Amino acid sequence: MIPADPVELPPGYPVEWEADVLLTDGRTAHLRPVRPDDADDLVRFYDRVSAESKYLRFFAPYPRLSASDVKRFTQVDYVDRVALVIRLADEMIAIGRYDRIAHDQAEVAFLVEDAHQGRGIAQLLLEHLAEAARERGITRFLAEVLPQNRRMVKVFADAGYHVHTDLEDGVVAIDFPILPTTTLVGVMERREHRAERASMRRLLTPASVVVLGPASRAQTLVRSLLSSGFRGRVVAVPTDGREVAGVTNAPTITQVEGEVDLVLAARPTTDLAEVVIDAAHRKAHGLVALTGAPVGPTDSHRLVSLARAYGLRAAGPDALGLINTDPQVALNASAAPMPRTGGAGVLCQSAAVGVGLLNSARDTGLGISSFVSTGDYADVTANDVMQFWEDDEATRVCMLSLDSIGNPRKFSRIIRRLASRKPVIVFAPGQAARESHAGDRGGLQKLPPEAIDSMFRQAGVVVVERRDKMFDLALMFSRQPLPKGRRIGLVTNSGPLRRQTEQTADKLGLEVIPIVLDPLADPNRIVETVTGQLDDDGCDAVLCATVDTFGSTNGEIRDRLLELDNRGKPLIAAFLDFDDTDLITEGPDEVGGLPAYHSVTDAVQAFAEVTRYAAWRERDSGAVPLWEHDEHSARRVVNKVLADTPQGRELTPVEARDLLRGFGIRVVPSHRVDTLEQALAKADDLGWNVVLKATAPGVRGRQDLAGVYRNLDDPDELREAWADLGGLLETLGLASGDNLSAAAPVIQAMVPVGVSIAIESREDASFGPMVQMGLEGLVSELLSDVVFAVPPLTTADARQMVRDLKAAPVLFGSYGGSPAVDVNALEELVHRVTQMADALPQLALLRLAPCIVSPSGINVVGARVVVAPTAEQRDSLARSLG
Secondary structure (H helix, E strand, O other), X not given: OOOOOOOOOOOOOOHHHXXXXXXXXXXXXXXXXXXXXXXXXXXXXXXXXXXXXXXXXXXXXXXXXXXXXXXHHHOOOOOOEEEEEEEEOOEEEEEEEEEEEEOOEEEEEEEEOHHXXXXXXXXXXXXXXXXXXXXXXXXXXXXEEOOOOHHXXXXXXXXOOOOEEEEEOOEEEEEEEOOOOHHHHHHHHHHHHHHHHHHHHHHHOOOEEEEEEOHHHHHHHHHHHHHOOOOOEEEEEEOOOOOOOOOEXXXXXXXXXXXXXXXXXXXXXXXXXXXXXXXHHOOOOEEEEOOOOOOOHHHHHHHHXXXXXXXXXXXXXXXXXXXXXXXXXXXXXXXXXXXXXXXXXXXXOOHHHHHHHHHHXXXXXXXXXXXXXXXXXXXXXXXXXXXXXXXXXXXXEEEEEOOOOOOHHHHHHHHHHXXXXXXXXXXXXXOHHHOOOOOOOOOOOOOOHHXXXXXXXXXXXXXXXXHXXXXXXXXXXXXXOOOOOOEEEEEEOOHHHHHHHHHHHHHOXXXXXXXXXXXXXXHHHHHXXXXXXXXXXXXXXXXXXXXXXXXXXXXXXXXXXXXXXXXXXXXXXXXXXXXXXXXOOOOOXXXXXXXXXXXXXXXXXXXXXXXXHHXXXXXXXXXXXXXXXXXXXXXXXXXHHHHHOOOOEEOOHHHHHHHHHOOOOOEOOEEEOXXXXXXXXXXXXXXXXXXXXXXXXXXXXXXXXXXXXXXXXXXXXXXXXXXXXXXXXXXXXXXXXXXXXXXXXXXXXXXXXXXXXXXXXXXXXXXXXXXXXXXXXXXXXXXXXXXXXXXXXXXXXXXXXXXXXXXXXXXXXXXXOOOOOOHHHHHHHHHHHHHHHHHOOXXXXXXXXXXXXXXXXXXEOOEEEEEOOOOOOOOOOOOXXX
């Protein structure tokens, strides 16, 4: 579709440093390491830079670059000399570099084209240079700036680093450490949030829309835009030569008069590259491809790269479109009817799902604040939309129907932050989100459903398994306040409804305070009783559930309830009749509206989820502890292994110990012994009181097999244990005789007796690092007594993780007379593992087992580590799209 433009990369070129980035005005650009073939572009770029900017960079007039300058700037080793360029369309607009001047120090400098200054480019270069430098063992940056170069001084001052400055000989000397700190992370995340929010705001608030496609389809889109009351300008570009009525027509995008903000393309997928380029030449901010067959990952990646390189945000193909119901915008860039204005933000990918969601919104009366259908592109993702929703006052509840996820680490971080401010509802991440989707990064096929659901619960997200349940919840979240407890007052005119409500509530852990009125109670009596329960401090919410078989009272009850002051408590209704009394569709869907349902079961189930979310919001979330560690030494181990074995491999025991030591995790040394003589010699070296155990996969951790022999104090005990292990292996058909190498036996020093725990971290292609914990052994695995979490973990997350185990009573000394173990030490180990997994995306697998936690502490007895290259999905501190 788009011709590839292969370039021979220089030796050592770090492809993983390439990134699409957002400038502060919301436009995209491409950042990558410099290459020798950039020489001509560099010269043209330098010619466009003003004399003043050149002076500020080189401290003297420097009108042209010499041939040796060009060679020095474009030919680097990507280790001690690193340069990054930012490109927009087909032009270089900025370059930044560092040069190592000491083992752990480097000098850094930037040059940004004048026309693009003030767009956050130098800060982006600084972030990405610092990330590259950290990977190369550099911990400190130095720079020299002229005092009058206030803009560059401000770049360093605002970057989030602890900057030290000195004025020496008329030059400002700047010196700062580049290792991550809480302050630095916070500054970068806020900067990222502002840029991505601005990008989505521009996409959802265009001043002009160009509709491109056959006249029949273009006419439908134009009709949607005009009938919604869109405040901007609409121009049609019919591709079949026919006229589109009601708006100005133009022959091509490039011939449209005036500015072009958003392009809606309803034409074949094969033409999209041309559309991207035309839209970019008109400096459009966004492109939505509404039709066309899904594209494969390769073509999708090329389209996205092209759009971002030209500064465009892109959605589609197979996108339904964009909707913004803000009366000041009134954008309906889709073929769907304009939905009711309200507080629900809705995100999906495919047009088919979007049709279903918008129809459900209409059928339930739910009002929409904004609707985004991203289609098959990997450009605009849930991450971008959530950044916009976080600060959007019109959005009170966020609804996501996900087929795939962009940058997994970033997704987890953003959705967690969003859920702490607004309710987030996600449809079936453990099931529906497992399908591979064109343009995504591989689907969500690897993790078990409970792992994915755990990730969302940890983030405070409400997970549903049916899309209709999203709307049940959204009605309540968008219209009513959060409850302060789980006690729900019930006013009903039906005894059977009372029993049904109490049965459902009991299963969900709710307490019902019921008042059952006469079946013929009039609306006045019912509303007075509801008012009484709203005034009752013993009720945290009130449900009015009435049966009206003849259609004579529910309408009046509904209207009266809408007028009530709910005293800051959720007021809910279930109307059982034949008149659709529960459907409220007139006017904007505002706070204080009445969430009404067809059944009490739906109402109570929705309320239960709302109370769970409210409790999560009120919990002590704790903080993310930053345990002291030496990330550089750990990264050095990983880099050395991947340099020797680029495809990755399992680490040796020595390499694993060195890696883990960098994060403060000590592994009890183990010694492989294949013969009895080796075992006796090693036990003697350790001073006895040793453990003999089989570590082969078929034997290790099986509680039904006696594969571990403890407290061996002398040769006779070890010989007896060796013989027993040999007999076990013969029974299993794994070995015969004295050579037990098939069992991979090891000798270790004895550690205090305790509970055997397994902690594991896997790098998932779709979700990033996923950490799991459970008691070691088959029983725990068969009973699915395993808990999952996604880094970073707060103290509350780790505490909850331990307590969510079904076997937790064993740890706390409340089962079978076992003593309580050092749970604090276990939580610290979980934190260290998650900190390590978050810092090292190359950590494909880390398994610590067994970890023996006793009353006196915890000992990691075994460790297995596998590393693999991860050019994709880097969620470094440096900002990038995804």
